[in-house]
Amino acid sequence: MRAVLCKNFGLPDSLVLEEVPPPSCGPDEVVITVKACGINFPDVLIIQNKYQFKPTLPFSPGGEVAGVVKTAGEKVKQLKPDDRVVALCGWGGLAEEVVVKANRVFPMPPAMDFITASSTLYTYGTSFHALKDRAVLKAGETLLVLGAAGGVGLAAVELSKVMGATVIAAASSDEKLEICKEKGADFTINYTNEDLRERIKQITQEKGVDVVYDPVGGALAEAALRSMAWRGRYLVVGFAAGNIPQFPANLPLLKGCSIVGVFWGSFAERQPQDSLQNFGQLLAWINEGKIKQHIHNVYSLEQAKNALQDLMQRKVRGKAVVKIGDWQEQTVSLAIQEQAEKPKPVSVSKPLVIKRSEIKKYVGQALGVSDWLTVTQEMINNFANATHDYQWIHVDTEKAKTLLPGGKTIAHGYLTLSLASKFFYELLTIEGAATSINYGLNKARFPVAVKSGDRIRMTGRIASVEDMPGGGTKVFLECMMELEGQEKLAYIGELITAIY
Numbered sequence: 127m128r129a130v131l132c133k134n135f136g137l138p139d140s141l142v143l144e145e146v147p148p149p150s151c152g153p154d155e156v157v158i159t160v161k162a163c164g165i166n167f168p169d170v171l172i173i174q175n176k177y178q179f180k181p182t183l184p185f186s187p188g189g190e191v192a193g194v195v196k197t198a199g200e201k202v203k204q205l206k207p208d209d210r211v212v213a214l215c216g217w218g219g220l221a222e223e224v225v226v227k228a229n230r231v232f233p234m235p236p237a238m239d240f241i242t243a244s245s246t247l248y249t250y251g252t253s254f255h256a257l258k259d260r261a262v263l264k265a266g267e268t269l270l271v272l273g274a275a276g277g278v279g280l281a282a283v284e285l286s287k288v289m290g291a292t293v294i295a296a297a298s299s300d301e302k303l304e305i306c307k308e309k310g311a312d313f314t315i316n317y318t319n320e321d322l323r324e325r326i327k328q329i330t331q332e333k334g335v336d337v338v339y340d341p342v343g344g345a346l347a348e349a350a351l352r353s354m355a356w357r358g359r360y361l362v363v364g365f366a367a368g369n370i371p372q373f374p375a376n377l378p379l380l381k382g383c384s385i386v387g388v389f390w391g392s393f394a395e396r397q398p399q400d401s402l403q404n405f406g407q408l409l410a411w412i413n414e415g416k417i418k419q420h421i422h423n424v425y426s427l428e429q430a431k432n433a434l435q436d437l438m439q440r441k442v443r444g445k446a447v448v449k450i451g452d453w454q455e456q457t458v459s460l461a462i463q464e465q466a467e468k469p470k471p472v473s474v475s476k477p478l479v480i481k482r483s484e485i486k487k488y489v490g491q492a493l494g495v496s497d498w499l500t501v502t503q504e505m506i507n508n509f510a511n512a513t514h515d516y517q518w519i520h521v522d523t524e525k526a527k528t529l530l531p532g533g534k535t536i537a538h539g540y541l542t543l544s545l546a547s548k549f550f551y552e553l554l555t556i557e558g559a560a561t562s563i564n565y566g567l568n569k570a571r572f573p574v575a576v577k578s579g580d581r582i583r584m585t586g587r588i589a590s591v592e593d594m595p596g597g598g599t600k601v602f603l604e605c606m607m608e609l610e611g612q613e614k615l616a617y618i619g620e621l622i623t624a625i626y
């Protein structure tokens with residue numbers, strides 16, 4: 127197999143790509159065929175022998191991977207070959223195969239792709255532990271994030287917004303701060319050309335910030351500590367700038383504030399249950415679309431050293447990921463992916479009226495096209511009220527004007543999806559059905575966002591029909607929602623309706 131090797135400690139340039147024997151696993155380990163390896167700051171430290179863990183030479187860097195289990199040791203019960211997994215391997219990930227202790231390997235969320243999965247655990251895991259367990263961040267508090275467009279920094283921006291904080295993102299360039307704004311930052315500070323303390327005073331009206339999230343260290347650290355509010359918490363996360371800050375002890379005394387250490391790896395080892403609970407919450411937010419990794423660039427294994435170089439040279443925004451092997455992502459909705467383009471209109475009566483007893487004859491039957499429907503801000507607000515999901519991209523029209531492309535809020539994907547029922551009533555009548563229950567969703571994709579004021583319409587197809595125990599009939603209805611003026615569809619999915 128091919129592996130990126132660190133044969134002598136040094137800078138990324140000294141790494142080599144070589145053929146090495148494939149690894150085999152012990153009884154409580156698994157061998158993973160690596161599909162993607164997320165690049166994190168410790169990767170650049172470990173190859174220079176500057177990290178707390180010191181593998182013996184030669185070794186492959188790469189601490190976080192997504193891939194497929196190739197073999198599992200005899201004591202491993204929860205994992206088997208072909209399982210899609212994510213793993214925290216420490217090092218060894220920049221190779222076609224890696225061997226990992228089974229307790230550091232987790233099932234990959236089904237809807238996630240390998241690139242995203244390989245760059246999720248470490249950053250969100252660290253930042254959530256820091257904000258929730260160490261800072262005990264509360265809704266309404268103000269948080270300053272240094273290095274806010276970096277891996278853990280951007281995760282902290284996103285998570286603290288979900289947790290209800292006001293976020294000040296600070297980074298070295300306007301380009302980096304743009305990404306922070308997209309992720310919800312309320313205020314930004316470019317510390318290359320703005321005075322950190324003065325800007326914080328201005329933004330917080332002299333009060334200071336409640337929490338500082340610092341993965342950078344160096345010269346900014348003391349200025350940030352001096353900008354804290356009474357009873358604030360200063361999170362010591364990392365020292366990407368290279369030097370470890372030395373704080374005058376009078377500062378925490380005068381501000382009644384705490385300097386709090388964050389060591390996520392140790393937390394996960396010492397408190398595995400708490401760490402798993404954190405992952406459960408993060409997964410829920412990922413599935414709800416509340417947080418999503420920003421991928422800066424995908425590199426090949428041959429380009430792995432460039433990924434590490436880019437990270438060291440502060441070029442990366444969000445995450446750099448190395449894709450290993452020539453693979454195509456197989457998403458769960460592959461079957462409907464081919465139809466992501468606008469369907470050809472068919473002419474059938476509207477609604478198409480069919481007898482319940484004859485429904486099986488109609489498998490494959492295309493439905494007509496509904497009338498256009500305008501998705502208004504009022505509908506979007508009502509949806510937010512009904513679901514309690516008030517993400518600003520949906521409801522904050524003023525912020526949308528400055529931050530979103532086109533200046534308009536975006537309808538929740540599930541709002542678009544929920545309109546399928548309305549359109550189906552328009553397109554299909556099943557005679558002889560006492561009632562129908564929409565109880566399942568087989569596939570759902572939202573290729574293009576629907577903005578407030580956009581017009582959508584739907585067509586569909588009876589995809590398949592199954593008998594149910596108790597006399598019901600399960601009808602699989604494929605639906606495609608078209609957005610006026612767009613080639614790509616707003617929604618493609620398959621709904622399951624039970625009729626009785």
Ligand SMILES: NC(=O)c1ccc[n+]([C@@H]2O[C@H](COP(=O)([O-])OP(=O)(O)OC[C@H]3O[C@@H](n4cnc5c(N)ncnc54)[C@H](OP(=O)(O)O)[C@@H]3O)[C@@H](O)[C@H]2O)c1
Nearest residue numbers: 167273276277278297298341364365366367388389390440
């Ligand atoms: N305590 C823990 O449990 C824990 C867990 C994970 C990571 N960490 C630490 O957190 C830090 C950040 O990790 P990461 O993976 O998020 O790294 P990253 O993506 O490279 O982000 C680091 C950020 O630091 C800033 N920076 C300032 N001076 C820098 C320099 N000389 N070289 C590189 N970056 C510099 C950069 O932002 P600007 O250009 O905007 O200044 C950069 O975006 C590292 O020190 C890492 O070891 C700690």
